[in-house]
Amino acid sequence: MPRTTITDLQKRKADGKKITMLTAYDFPFAALVDQAGIDMILVGDSLGVVVQGRENTLPVTMDEMVYHTEMVVRASRNAFVVGDMPFMSYQASREEAVFNAGRFLKESGAQSVKLEGGAAVRATIEAISAADIPVMAHIGLTPQSVHKMGGFKVQKEMDRLLQDARSVEEAGAFSVVLECVPGDIAKRITEEINIPTIGIGAGVDCDGQVLVLHDLLGLFDRFVPKFIKRYAQLSETALAALQQYKEEVEKGEFPGAEHTFR
Numbered sequence: 001m002p003r004t005t006i007t008d009l010q011k012r013k014a015d016g017k018k019i020t021m022l023t024a025y026d027f028p029f030a031a032l033v034d035q036a037g038i039d040m041i042l043v044g045d046s047l048g049v050v051v052q053g054r055e056n057t058l059p060v061t062m063d064e065m066v067y068h069t070e071m072v073v074r075a076s077r078n079a080f081v082v083g084d085m086p087f088m089s090y091q092a093s094r095e096e097a098v099f100n101a102g103r104f105l106k107e108s109g110a111q112s113v114k115l116e117g118g119a120a121v122r123a124t125i126e127a128i129s130a131a132d133i134p135v136m137a138h139i140g141l142t143p144q145s146v147h148k149m150g151g152f153k154v155q156k157e158m159d160r161l162l163q164d165a166r167s168v169e170e171a172g173a174f175s176v177v178l179e180c181v182p183g184d185i186a187k188r189i190t191e192e193i194n195i196p197t198i199g200i201g202a203g204v205d206c207d208g209q210v211l212v213l214h215d216l217l218g219l220f221d222r223f224v225p226k227f228i229k230r231y232a233q234l235s236e237t238a239l240a241a242l243q244q245y246k247e248e249v250e251k252g253e254f255p256g257a258e259h260t261f262r
């Protein structure tokens with residue numbers, strides 16, 4: 001099976017077939033996500049929180065994103081890989097935005113980039129798209145704006161959200177993430193624009209869905225927003241394994257004869 005392309009994603013919307021996307025940040029998990037047949041892997045700057053243990057995504061750097069994205073690309077054969085542009089990698093100037101977007105394709109081998117913002121980043125999306133780098137937009141709750149928004153809040157202003165969605169489509173984005181947007185507004189946006197909408201906390205009517213892998217697998221429990229569904233409890237399984245190892249070493253039960261060279 002060849003790697004998913006933006007043409008395939010566009011066709012999914014036209015055919016009414018749902019698109020699946022998950023985050024991944026390293027080789028073993030990206031390989032599993034790819035093996036599961038997920039259409040897109042987002043190397044999200046959420047790694048700042050779920051991998052690095054930070055309070056928010058703001059400290060994540062370009063070098064860190066390039067490093068993680070490269071591992072994910074190496075592990076994946078079929079999924080379309082999206083590198084997430086970290087805070088201050090695209091805000092200061094259009095030139096810097098294009099240069100940094102280019103690093104994801106040139107140094108990591110990603111197929112596209114994602115950046116946060118709607119009408120306000122229209123010119124930036126235009127500039128990156130003009131360099132033939134596919135851009136996924138991200139509107140609604142944009143975590144890099146946490147201080148401006150006054151916290152992580154559901155975004156309910158229908159007119160502004162519609163304007164943001166139209167702006168990013170006109171600027172050339174190939175898809176848009178809708179984060180923490182009421183289901184009826186996400187449905188309206190999905191009907192009004194021609195590019196696929198990928199929802200997270202935006203109801204069932206988006207063209208596709210994305211979740212943070214560590215949330216889905218039960219590997220992160222510092223906070224669990226309403227929109228998350230836990231499909232596994234890997235932290236519990238991992239903890240039990242680690243405790244058993246400790247006990248067996250302490251009792252002299254591991255390594256056994258079968259683990260010992262003769």
Ligand code: KIV
Pocket residue numbers: 023042043044045046047084138177179200210211212
């Ligand atoms: O960084 C990330 O993982 C994201 C998703 C939550 C969409 O932006």
